[in-house]
Amino acid sequence: MDNIKFDEATQKELSVFLEKQQAEARLHSSIHNFTGICWDKCVTGTPSTRFSRAEESCLSNCVERFLDTSLYMVRRIEEQRSALENGTTKFS
């Protein structure tokens, strides 16, 4: 079975499949990353049998604000760059 070759259609199918799987893996990695960051921020006491309301909303706010932060940073850097290009103001 090792020397079987894939025809063109199958190669295409496999590359689409691989791309999808890679995208999913990247998504999972981000979720793991956020879970770690937000756990550290929101879950401070000894873990109990259920989350408190506060912990639960902290976790989801944490994700939202983290994403806001990253959008904000991108916008700031773009602003600063265009300000530099226009030569009007330097970093404020």
Next chain:
Amino acid sequence: MTDFLKSSAPTDMNAKKEAVMNAVRNEIALTNAQQLMNSANERCYKACITKPGTSLSSGEQTCLSRCLDRYMEAFNIVRRTYMTRLSKERMEDQANVI
């Protein structure tokens, strides 16, 4: 290698395709589980084992199993929030295009 191999039976080719796909799926599922375990392990150790003794006490074990449950729950809350946000942003992007 040689061209005539290309014309091998399509069922063999499909079987090999399925095998490749399953291998990739398994690999990704494994990585995912490992990431979850590593990160839960680290955090639950921090939360539950404050003074390491000569063995895991029953109190520590209770804490660890609760912590693991909470970690999974946190993962699900984070995933739900993130997915909702992603689909909301995708819809806004589409609205902007129109």
